[in-house]
Amino acid sequence: MGAASNELHRPSTGSRAFAALVCLAAWVVFALLLVELARRPFPWQFSRAWAPSLGLEFALRVDGLSALMLLLITGVGACVFTYAAGYLAHDPRRTRILAQLSLFLVAMVGCVSADNVLLLFLCWEATSLLSFLLVGTNYQDEDARKSAQQALFITGVGGLFLLAGLLLLAQLGGSHSLAVLLARGPELVSEPLFPYAFAALVIGCMTKSAQFPFHFWLPNAMAAPTPVSAYLHSATMVKLGVYLLARLHVGFGAWPGWALTLVPIGALTATWAMVLALRERDLKRILARSTVGALGTLFMLIGLPGEGAALATVAFLLAHALYKAPLFFVAGNVDHAVGTRIIDRLGGLRHALPFSAAAALLAGVSMAGVPLSFGYLAKDAIKAAKSGSDTLPWLLTVAQSNRVVAALSVAVAAVAAVRVFWKHPGVNEHCDAREGGAAMVLPPLALACAGIVFGLFPGLIEPLLVQAAGAMLPGGAGAQLTLGQGGSEVLAAATLALALGALAYFAWDPLHRLLERRLFDDRFALAGLYRAGLDGLPRLAAFCTRAVQHGRLPEYVALILALAIAPIAAAVWCADGVDLGPLPAPELAHAGAAALIAAGALSACFVTSRLLLLLASGLVGYGSAVLFLFSGAPDLAFTQFVVESVFVVVVASSLLAMRRVTHLRSVVEPRVRPLAAVLSLAFGAAIAALVLWVAAQPFDAATSEYFKSAALPQAHGRNVVNVVIVDFRGLDTLGESAVVLFSFLAALPLLQALRGARGRNAA
């Protein structure tokens, strides 16, 4: 990935300075955090008014759990930045990736230290967005684009669930402060709406932490450059879901639904992910599957009741970050040196990459849970958690699935650490592979060594872990927790896991071939649904567009008519017994005008000749003019007469023009179109009913009276209609005149074209 553009790009001074600055800043932040940890007791609090009118504040609160996450974010972050600076040294995108990683670090710090739920949500979404950008770093590659989109969709939709859950919780608890809400936890769980809030929160956490059935996005996110995968998709971002649930544990952990939900989800995810890991050949994807497995284990541990489970959660959280990030680094080193991550083509790299091999071995030892490593202590704590709670026997049965996970973890560790570096390759094709330099070697070594050092001297990290576990437990319980409780029983279990893992390691290739052809996960789980949905969405949009915008003019008109009829018909239907008032016999003049109009309209429908059609429509106009004349509207009558007379001229010239339209293929329509007739009659009836109903309503003449009384004194005009048009509403009239003018201007070129065509025809 990074190796592709080697030798092509020499980093500029600015780029180098930026990389150095970012790394330095990360290390300084990490060091400052360590100093603060030693100096100040928890909780650290900070609060500023943000939007007081909404009751929002920029509130941060750091306790043991947050501090552990902060330590991971900044510590692993500093290693990742250093590693990225070396890994991407010859990559023109280095500055961009480092900038995005820095932003991501800030968002993560905000996420784990936020006390305000909305601040938490904002930072949470920021991490999703930055994950999208970082996964899509190789945006020229279609797979990378699709993976980035998938990661964004899944975590983004989950983010919406999270928002709903947080807001509902805040509504129930009457506060936006997480600490206040958790303190009220025991009251909140009895609220009828609490299960919905809980479900929304869990779904949000499940998408972020890639729990079944949302597990498929994480392996695909491996399209990101390796430093990004190491940081976002193993050590930090995907742990956000775990972090939030651990944070909520203190308030809601005692609720019966808690364990009932989380333990099965976690156990299923862990087991399934480890089985799927056997199907992969790409080293990074194998590691990603095992990351999903670890996240599932963490979900399960959070779900288990008891104080030991809290300690196991935080211990395993730390252990996983300390061994998985170095393994990713090593996978990146292998990729960088050899140009492939497919394990079939790798082997015997210990001579070419001795430091990477050492780091992989140390990390692998911790991952496998070999005694004296921190991974062993975590395993020990998990064992204690499972035996410490005897309230729900079936939960423990489910939790036994952890044995399979442990064994397969050993196999994955062996593949990443032993197979790649020690197994004899079939062909010796990697003899020119070299280590990438100190920046790429030291970070994995440092993290892997930390995993061993903490295993040898658990006292170094135990106080923080106990504080973190204490933050998950109500009432400051868990102060007496210690690591390394188990005796021979744990040792026996670890040995069993190692033996089973070794078996799985040696049977890796047959197992792979067995599972490779089973595509059930891709096709039938949510992954298939996601793909179908993504394909179906544009189809649905196209279908809707086509159903509405089909290009058939008569149907457009019909739809408009139907939509005009519907509300009138509904109103008539609902109104019972509308009093239309007395309907006096019409005056003779009105009746005559009405007859003229009706005759014109009817004949327009039935004539076939174009000339008669146009003249019949003119008859409607003349009828209207007569009606205006006898309704006290002489202005209208004269205007209508003039218009209709000019219309006759237009009609005559139109027909002359049309005579020259030769070879016209006229549409053949049936004389009577029943559907259109029914619709038209309904429309006519609706309008007539509307007019009658309006006329029966009491009349408010205020506006008319105002114009009548104001015409003479204000506008010095005696014809009220004229005064309204040219004076009171003069600006409107100007606009309307402009409409007439523009329609003439628009018709002009068309007329010229008509005439030009005529001239050409004559010639």
Add this chain to the structure above:
Amino acid sequence: MLALALALAVTCAAGAYLATSRDVLRAVIGLSLLGSAVNLVLLAAGRLGPSAPPILEEGRSAFGAVANPLPQALVLTAIVIGFALTCFALVLVLRLMQAARVDDTAQLRFAEPPAVDTVKPPEESDELAERTDGAAALRRRDEPC
């Protein structure tokens, strides 16, 4: 009012019937009829009152029983605009018929050609132009002679 309502019913129905026609010229006339009908609806909404026009005679400063001036003011401009619209539409339709040599709206589909793909919107292509003779005719017209 009853006579007016009946005339309106007939005019609206006739206008709607013509507007749903596939013959583009009839559709235009249908719209024009609907425009006339709307003018009458406006007038009716202001009530058919006294038949004296709202014009103040010389020497008088107050009105007796006169017709409602408000709908008249509205309708007056509507008449002119409706006329301009009808004339423009007529010229447009004539030009269209002259160019495409067809007056069937089902074949005048330059703006919204029939779909060729299940998802993608249709593009103007030569193949499409062949199928809609109108577009080909338009193209022929634009060539210099």
